Structure formats: C-alpha cells, structure tokens
Amino acid sequence: MALSFYVHIPYCIKRCGYCDFNTYTPNELQDGATLEIVSSDYIDAVLSELEAAPTDQVPTIFFGGGTPSLLPADDLGRVIVAIKLRNGISPDCEITLEANPDSVTAQKLAQYVEVGFNRISFGMQSAKPHVLAVLDRTHNPENVEKAVTMARAAGFTSISVDLIYGTPGESLDDWRETVSTALALDIDHMSAYALIVETGTKLAAQIKRGDLVMPDDDLMADMYLLVDQLCMRAGLDWYELSNWSKLGHECRHNIAYWENKNWWGLGPGAHSHVDGKRFWNVKHPTAYKQKLFAGQSPVADSEVLTAGQIGLEAILLGIRMRGGLDIELLEPYQIELLATFRGDGFVELSDNRALLTPTGRLIADRIVREITI
C-alpha cells in the first residue's frame, strides 16, 4: 500500500486574523531565535519522527503550514531526500509547496523546483485590498500574478491558488472580481473556501464586538454558485466540493485524504491515518521537538476507527467528490432518504452513484446528517 506524507511547517511571519491553524510567529516562539536558526533544528526533529513511519512507496508529499515558503529550499529538500531514500517515491510523485505570494523570489522558486517540488499552491485569498485587510493578510494582490509567472518560469508543472469567500464587507461583485482575476492567471487548480470564524481568533473577537458583520448564508451560497460557474466556464472542472482543476491537475494528495488512504503527518499537531487508525502529534513545536530529541514518540493521542465510523466517513467524504457516492455503501432506507433530496433537485443518481448538484453541494452536511441518522 502507498503512503502519502504531509509535512507541517508551523511558522508564519505574522498571524492572520482569521487563522486558527497550528502555526507560530517568531514572537510567539519560546526559543526567541530567528526562523533561519529554528528551521534547521526543526527539520532535524521532523527527520527523527520520519523513522517511525512505514516504508511504503510515496505517491504524494504536501508541505503545508504555517508558511512553508518561509523555510529555505535546502531545509525542505532534506525531508524530500530522506523520504526518497527511505521509502522511495513513485515516478509521478506529486510534491506540493504551500506558499505566500510575498515570500517567494524567482531564485527561491527555482531552488524549490531543484530540490523536487513540482506543485505550488499560493494563498491568494482575494484580489480586493479591503477584503485582504479584514483577513489581516500582508500580501499585495499584485504580487500574486508575479509569483504565478515566476513559478511557471521556475518549472512548477501544477499551480494552484487558494481563495476565501464570505469575508465581512465582501460583496458578490468583489468576489466575482477576485475569481476572475485568479482565473486570468496561468493556473491549473483553484481552491475556494468559505470563511469560517473560528473561536479564539482576532476575527471572532471583532465580530463579537460588532466591529464586523458576517455575510449571511444566502450570500455565501451565491458566492459558491458563482465560483463554480466561473471555474467551469474557464475549463476548471469541479472535482471536490471546494476544489476545481484542469483535467489531470486534481490535487492527488487531498484526494488521498478524501478516499481514506494511508498518510503520515510529520510535525507538531499533524494528523496521520494508517490502516484505520488515526493519531496526532502534540501541538506545540517546542514540545514536539523536546519529545523527539528525548527519543520519545510525539503522538498526543490516537483512535482506532470502528467499522461504523469508517462507513460514516466514507459517506461524508465520498459525497463531496465529483465521482459521488457508491449506492452500494448505503442501506435501502438511506437510499430512500436520499431520494427525497433528489426530488428537491439536490441529488442526481447515475450508474449506481449519488452525485450532488451545485445546490446540493451547498447542503452536503445536511444531506449526510439526514441519511446517516
């Protein structure tokens, strides 16, 4: 069986207002050191964790964060080399770098390609300065185009941008402009996520105080339908609820998650799934490093999935995919429940598979809830 790798890079220059990911700015790190010093040390810890992983061949590696592009190519390259040597990678192995458009240069991008990266995903979020300001993003929207052009020139074969919709103050026209701007770029893939206000973030506090007002769900729904239409028109086909791509540019790493394949997450707070067992690491980079340097496992906790849970996950993940849900996975009463959604135009049935229509995708969680209860 194959084994994908996720490598978590828990560092950012600055924390964005909406972000609740496991990432730290230099100020927040107890080490008090610069990122350059931290980096090499951190990669040592990651390589030490790698020793515990199975040795199956690797079809995809994904460096996420945080901001992986803050770290020098040589440091990230050490991880790729170690995986190659230890597990071996498939000839078409997809190796993705998440990058901030502001933190890349032509030279850096060339170095990333040199150490093995072939796919890059830029956090673009929006083309509108007022939206970026609310999101607390530091980058200049014009840098995205430069970054994409440079990435193509450097030799990346698959380029993606991430967008966020539903930011307070963002209109449907703002969003149309953002999507159109992104589609005008030389990209192969787009992810568009609805903004989720996570508790504990600066954004949540601003909303609670009444400084910002979240857009209503109807506007969010219109934004989703708009991005879906514009992408399809531009030749980027929907393949997962929030992802569109040119044919053959689907993100195989993410598909591995949704198909419940085996993957290993390296780094603090990273989740792994191996043969029906899920486990995850301690969250803080310092605790993570201390454990590994003391020769201990960084795993914080784990769960072994029951057959019922595996079945439930197969439904809730499968229904989000272009290929839809295999009807065989469902009980007769569940198919009957699904049929009520068909009547309302949310679901189509074809070749023994249940497929969500665009409006159906918007209520995917509700449909799953209705048919699994």
Next chain:
Amino acid sequence: MPAISLAKAPQPASTNPAQIRNFCIIAHIDHGKSTLADRMLGITEVVDPRNMREQYLDRMDIERERGITIKSQAVRLPWRSGIDGDEYILNLIDTPGHVDFTYEVSRSLAACEGAVLLVDCAQGIEAQTLANLYLAMENNLTIIPVLNKIDLPNAQPEKFAAELAKLIGCEPEDCLRVSGKTGEGVKELLDEIIQQIPAPKGDPNAPARALIFDSVYDSYRGVVTYVRVIDGHLSPREQIQMFSTGVRHEALEVGVISPEPIASKGLGVGEVGYLITGVKDVRQSRVGDTITTFNNPTKQGLAGYKDPKPMVFSGLFPLDGADFPVLREALDKLQLNDAALVYEPESSAALGFGFRCGFLGLLHMEIVRERLEREHKLNLISTAPNVVYNVTMADGREVRVTNPSEFPDGKVAIVKEPIVKSTILAPSEFIGTIMDLCQDRRGVLLGMDYISEDRVEIRYDLPLAEIVFDFFDQLKGRTKGYASLDYEEKGDAEGNLVKVDILLQGEAVDAFSAVVHRDKAYAYGVMMTGKLRQLIPRQQFEVPIQAAIGSRIIARESIRAIRKDVLAKCYGGDISRKRKLLEKQKEGKKRMKMVGRVEVPQEAFVAALATDADIEKVKAARKL
C-alpha cells in the same frame, strides 16, 4: 411581662371562649404581614429567640422566596392584656393573600371574628387587599386598620390613614401605627385585638361542628386538617365525620400549633387547632367542609362550602419524553396537598405525552409548575394557558372545551366563556392607559371611584381569557408597577370566539391552537406566524407557516429554504473533527420534534409558548 409561658397559659380544650380572640391579617404581598407575624411570635415568646427565623410561618421554600403564603397556618398565642391584665389566647390565622385563592381566604376569614387590615404606609392599599377587606366585611368581621412600616423614611401615614378611614368608615386616628421591623406598636396592637375583636360564641353542648379552613399533606403524618370549632367539642380517638361526604375517620391526634404542633386533650368552642386522621389525600378533607362526630352528628353543616373549580388550563409536557412517568408521579404527589389541582393525560403531536392541568388561576399554575420543576427535577414545557369554553353546536350538541385544539370544527352556534368582575386600584394619572388596556381586552366598564385624592378604584367586567393572556404584565408595565388587580368569577357570557390553528407546511400544530375573539384572530395569527418564523431553523425546503380559521387562511409567513449547510474546508486532520461534529449533530437531532417533514427544535416550542417573562427566566437560568 405580658407574655405567658405555654405551660401556665389557659390549656386547649379547657379555655373559656371569653378568653379567646380569633383573627387574621389581611395584607398585600410585601406589605409586611410575615414580618409582623414573626414579631408577634417573638413578643408572645412562643418562639425562643434562638429558634427565630424570618417568615417563620411560611414553610415551603417557594413561599419564602416569593414572599407569599400559599397554605394557611394557625398559631395559638397566649397574651396577658396590658389593658385589663387578664390572660387571653390569640389565634392568628395566617391566610393566603392571592386572588387565585379567594375561596381559601374566605374560609380562613370565616374562622375568625376579626381582621387586622395591614397596609404599607409607603404604598397604600392594593386591589387584592381591598377585595379581601370586602370579603371580611361581608363576613361581619371586626376590622382593625393598621399602618405598617412607619419606620420607613418615605412613609405617608396621614395620607393612607385617610384612605383607610374612608374605606372602612372610621376616623383616620383610629388607625394603629406599627413597625413589624422594629416591633414598635405591636404590643399595643395585641391589646387592641383583645379590646376590639369579639370573643367567639358557640354552644358547647350542641353536636360538634368545626370548619375546615386548610388541609395540608405531610409525608410523615398524612393529612393535617386545620379547624375552627364552632359548636361542641373534638377529642382524640373519637370517630369524626365529614358533613359533605359522610366519610368517617378516627381522630388520631388533636392539637394546637404554638407554633410547633402540640397534641392536646381536644378542642372546645371557639378554639383553633389541627387534627390528624391518617388519610393520605387532602381531597378527603376539603377546605370549607364541616367536621362533626359520628356518634352525635350535626344536622346543619356550616354555610359556604364549595368544590374547588379550576379556571385556567394548560398542558404540561416533559422536555424529555422519558420523564412522563416521573411527571405523573409528581402530579399525584402534589395533588395530595392541593385539592384544586386537576389533570388528565393528553398527547400532543408536537409535544408528545403530557397532562392537561386545571388551576385556580395563573399564580396557582406557576406555583404548581415551579414545584414540579424544583421538587421533582423536571424540565417542562407548558402550553399557553386557556380558559374553559362551553360550545353549543348548531345541532344542539354541547361541548366543554378545556384544550383549544379540541375546539369542535363543525357548525358552532354559541360559544360561552368565563367572565370575571375585576377591580383595579391605581394612581389616578394612569386612568387613561388602564381604560385603554381594558377596552382593548373586551372589558365593560362598571364604575370608577376615587378612594383618596389621587387614587382610583376602577371596576370592569373582563373575559377571563383576556386576563390569562399577559394582562397583569401589561397592567404593571403601563402603570410603572403601581396598579394592582383583583378579580372574581361572574359566570359565563357569550363571545364571538373562533379557533385559530397554526399550520406548518399545511399541518396543524396542536400546541399553538388558540381560541380568540374574532377581531383578534388576525393579530394572533400574525404574531404567532411571525414568532415561529424567527424560531424555526431553515430547512432544505421552504416551509409555509399559516394561521387559519377552519379552512380560511388569515396570515402567512414562510421560512425560506436553507441554501448553505456545509463545512467547505476539509483538510486531512479535519476528518476526525468532522465526523465527531456529525455524531454530535445526531445527538442534537434526537431533541428535534418532527411536524410532518419539518424539524422543530424543542427550544422553538418553548420560546413560542413562553411569555416575555418566561424567556427572561430561561435566560437568567442559562447565565447561572
């Protein structure tokens, strides 16, 4: 010292009626009745100062917290008069003070020869006090007007003395002035009670007749019956008989309360005390009934006995359907102590299994609900209170409706609803707003009188249904809390009434059906459909909410279909989190009630049925 020790005082069963004075205190909530009673217990030394606590006579938590008396008490207080130096026995009969319990009050009054009319001299007399005063005057009781709280800086004793004098026809200077808080004037009041209130009269040799003025269930001793002996004598071990039913019991114990129960050799003419027969249900020992003896029964029962009649009905449903048997048991238990509470099982499509309960009034309803929730740890939904309708169909058939959803659908000829005669006391500046409110509630003005320079008594006939629906809150709100209300039954009257159903997706939700005046049906429909639109979450399809009279739709709203219910973000690590969220939502779904295809959270039912005050209560409870 004017106090006499219990041992040396005249003993029960052998006290000369001439030495007895039976009195009660008529007062409004928070005018200081309980504090004054506490002070009397202290001054007569029947309670040791070490054992004294506030509101000594109010035993239930709920009574102390709300500052009200639900059950009567009777305390025997020995006292040596400061005027003639003789020994006396004062029986203080503590009465419930609320409009819902008028009948109980009337029976307590019937056990007395006099009443202390206690008025807070910073607030003046209130409507319920006035109603009870009239009741006392009808019973020919001697009234002693007393102004309380004279220690307060904002006391206006002259103003309210004039008001009282006008009401009872005495001179302002006849009003005693006391402070229950400091004890000032309380000894003088005890002496005045002896001076002014007549001693009880009765025939010691006639067949026994004793008036039941309260009946309380005690889990250790069974039912404790409070009585006032009119004629003859009651003794322990004697066979006694209830006049109304003829049922016979043995008097296991006879005694007096001073203020703890003390068994005695019996009770003679004019005496007040308790008896225990071992029965377990207060309905076998009903307030107002006459107790006589089996061997020498009276032929003439005491006047004024009535069966308690529920006036207000509401459905009570456990939030958790599994609690239905607990609710049944709890109601059974409460009924042991509450002869006025009636209930029968009912099932609602929306709320599941519960009971339709009948109450004397709104306070009675609130108290029962609160006791069920507090003493039996139940979480309840109650439907909006309603009154009883007597419906005559076109074919002459008569139907009694205690639940609006059972209002007949066919051709209705006549609908009759209960009417009450209500009295409102308020500062005269509020006359306009009060009349507007009463007019809006289908009131008929009976009359208006100034009881003092700037306070009026306004009398209206009002349909009880209008009072049951947040009238009191409205009245208080419009008069800055100054108005007070009292009402009494005045029979049935024909009304132009219709049933309004509320339909979700075409399906009637029984819990929201209401019987309303035809002119108000539209307003009710708009209000309820609007409220539900706010409360019911969006579904994956549009949900029409309609209000209808029969098949005619009078108001409609719609809940637009939900368009987005998905977590767009789904990274590797999120899968467990997502699954757990789904599992949690499954739990949440169990608390949903289905109306056809529509999922309605229980909270929506609670909020739609609740009054604003209820919602405040829920909010307050959540903060704790």
